[in-house]
């Protein structure tokens with residue numbers, strides 16, 4: 135069991151003003167995974183003030199000095215890969231092998247690549263008698279969810295460090311433990327005091343005061359659209375910059391000429407990974423009517439071959455949902471789907487025999503789904519796939535775009551020119567073609583209610599700059 139009984143503020147481990155500990159529950163065993171100090175509004179003031187005081191000196195370091203700190207931090211995290219993996223698996227249930235590769239190694243690699251991006255701050259542009267320079271936006275507050283917790287954290291910390299900003303970081307109260315390991319690494323590499331501050335706490339007690347704080351210049355938030363709206367409102371009176379990475383209901387558009395076996399198994403895999411708790415999950419599979427029955431049988435057979443169980447077992451594909459609350463939410467959606475007339479192709483609410491404890495669900499697929507049904511419109515955030523038939527490509531595009539979200543999408547076709555044309559017509563921040571792979575350098579973010587702003591790569595760093603014109 136992990137115990138982190140202090141917060142990290144101004145380069146030191148300090149007692150929280152609230153003087154309380156938060157229990158973190160392991161969703162596989164329903165026992166204590168750890169405890170972490172809980173912050174309150176007084177701690178918010180201390181942390182913001184530390185970040186504000188550190189800003190001038192940090193932002194004036196050379197790019198090479200900031201780059202060096204970023205490289206050192208990536209190195210210090212690399213030494214903690216095992217600890218981070220075990221901790222994230224214990225706090226949110228991702229299977230160990232997947233957790234190590236996707237939840238831990240990948241973000242550390244993304245952080246290391248940001249060393250070179252520190253030089254972006256030095257780029258200038260001449261426009262007639264104006265010289266355009268970049269400056270760091272200032273003190274940032276980072277508010278994160280629990281589903282890929284280190285990835286989302288690094289997606290904010292790495293560009294902020296590169297851009298010369300200082301920060302106060304709030305992980306999800308469901309999964310704070312990994313963030314304390316990150317703070318230990320920050321301390322080990324001697325990042326100047328106040329550049330990175332860690333507060334653990336709830337949205338109401340720590341998140342909201344951070345958004346309202348007059349000395350916070352920018353909030354970057356990843357989480358639900360519901361909280362993103364509340365955060366925007368809380369930040370509005372102080373006119374700070376707000377970047378939002380929110381939910382999704384992404385389509386996989388399978389075209390008539392696609393390799394159906396490859397497309398459908400990829401799609402099922404994509405939804406079930408991380409037990410469906412992936413913001414970009416392709417939760418609506420759009421299949422031509424003429425191939426719908428064939429697609430259903432491929433999907434059913436493949437989903438039933440996926441193993442559900444203990445996330446520390448090497449053979450497990452789906453671990454538990456991350457919390458009792460998340461399990462309840464997903465079960466409610468499954469009941470709604472059935473009540474609205476969708477057919478349960480596989481999975482559902484039945485308990486899994488060999489799993490007495492833990493928040494487990496079977497991989498669940500609904501057929502005969504109409505895009506207006508609740509399960510096709512709202513983000514479920516669990517291992518639940520909706521398979522929707524379409525008549526022709528125009529109809530498929532209409533369904534693909536008939537969603538309040540626009541985070542991601544994928545088009546699967548035997549004709550790459552056609553796939554690209556379809557991709558251009560989908561309103562989403564990322565559209566993949568066939569089995570195109572995740573790219574940490576490519577801009578990531580949403581259209582519509584999936585958010586604003588971009589993370590990762592050079593585009594992610596741009597979010598942290600102010601632009602100044604010096605005119606002679």
Ligand code: NAD
Nearest residue numbers: 278279280306336337341342357358361364379380381413
């Ligand atoms: P959530 O919105 O409930 O919580 C996210 C964070 O916001 C937590 O740290 C929480 O404490 C804080 N928070 C909640 N209400 C707040 C408020 N009023 N003011 C300030 N802070 C507040 O989301 P979650 O359940 O942790 O995560 C799941 C959601 O995150 C899903 O909707 C998923 O799609 C989304 N997500 C989006 C991306 C992306 O990059 N677009 C990535 C991962 C997850």
